[in-house]
Amino acid sequence: MQSLASKLVPSAVQKLIPYQSARRLGGNGHLWLNANELETCAQYGDLSQGSNDHYHRYPDFLPHDTAQAYLNYCEQQSGKLDCEIVAVRGADEAIDLLVRTFCSPGNDQIIICPPTYGMYxxxxxxFSVKTCKVPLLENFQLDVENIKKQLPSSTLLFLCSPNNPTGNGINEADIVDLLEASKDSTLVVVDEAYIEFSKHGSALHLMHKYPHLIVIRTLSKAFGLAAIRCGFLLADTSVMAYINRLIAPYPIADPTAEIALKALSQNGLHLMQQQTSKLIQVREWFKGQLMLLDSVQHVFGSETNFVLIRFSNNVNSYQYLIEQGIVTRNQIHEPALNDCIRITIGSKESMLETLNALKNLN
Structure with missing residues (x-):
């Protein structure tokens, strides 16, 4: 039976032969003279004194150890997963890969549900692909019926859960409803960059029933490793077969893979969970304090590492905080988020400084 991915993938990608890098071709031997690397190289001080003294060699085609370690982590929460996983340079590359793999410029369209992450x-x-926008409802949940109307003409549906910038998780029942409706038409992508901060479970457990479900994850948020640019794309074999044709020859640098493996060790996971628990406590305290301020009209619920706040009309909270040396994210560009700013949760000391500044906002 033909998979949905094979029906949707453009003919150019269908015919594409993946670039055969030296590491992808592999081989056995004791002299490695196939990748135009320097067999001997200068020692750059501390740079070459780490755990990896082979920086003159290209990294693995795909960092299997890193990907497997992350899959093991996912299975601790979601049970055994029947899917493939690939490490990518942050969740943003995963989004870009999906568009380039399954959309044809000038012909296809994706669906997004604003306000949501702008990278979709x-x-x-x-890539000259049309974007169909089906705005969220007033409660920031999905407008399922109107999304369904767009599925027959759309290749990809991007859902962000928990959502950025609104902070809420998407009802799993709505995701399942859309997965059922899209079986023959559309690949459904759930971006779970903030999942560790959420009370909602991951959509990963749905993959066994819905092979057209794709999940994006990252080490940038709860793991606190934004600088290393490491994310993960999890999908059915039928989907990954085409993604692998477009993935870069050496997508993850060795130092990135080393740091990721440490973060995904038993000790690393324990530290992440402690850090996440502490952040959630600070987030809830900060929300409570915000609601006591006269200038604050509404504090939205959050299952992320940020809060979305609506201020009273004509109060330029963003500019005021800039003047106090506190940089937040203005949401004025989103029609549904007038008078709103998004504030990342930092240390309790940073949030206390922010609160003290806001107390003087008129």
Whole structure:
């Protein structure tokens, strides 16, 4: 039976032969003279004194140890998963890969549900792919019926749960409803960059029933490793077969893979969970304190490492905080988020400084 991925993938990708890098081709031997590397190289001080003294060699085609370690972590929460996983340079590369793999410029469209993460539309625009927008409802949940109307003409549906910038998780029942409705038409992508901060479970456990479900994850948020640019894309074999044709020859640098493996060790996971628990406590305290301020109209619920706040009309909270040396994220560009700013949760000391500044906001 033909998979949905094979029906949707453009003919150019269908015919594409993946670039055969030296590491991808592999081989056995004791002299490695196939990748135009320097067999001997200068020692750059401390740079070459770490756990990896082979920086003159290209990294693995795909960092299997890193990907497997992350899959093991996922299975601790979701049970045994029947899917493939690939490490990518942050969740943003996963989004870009999906658009380039399954969309044909000038012909296909994706669906997004604003207000949501801006990279979905950006990646589509950069590849001349149309973006169909089905705005969230007033409670920031999905407008399921209107999304369904767009599924027959759309290749990808991007859902962000928990959602950025609104902070809420998407009802799993709605995701299942859309997975059922899209079986023959659309690949459904659930971006779970903030899942560790959420009370909602991951959508990963749905993969065994819905092979057209794709999940994006990252080490940038709860793991606190934004600088290393390491994310993960989890999908059925039928989907990954085409993604692997477009993935870069050496997508993850060895130092990145080393740091990721440490973060995914038993000790690393324990530290992440402690850090996440502490952040959630600070988030809830901060929300409570915000609601006591006269300038604050509404504090939205959050299952992320940030809070979305609506201030009273005509109060320029963003500019005021800038003047106090506190940089937040203005949401004025989103029609549904007038008078709103998004504030990342930092240390309790940072949030206390922010609160003290806001007490003087008129």
């Amino acid at each position: 539309e950006f990646c589509a625009d950069s």
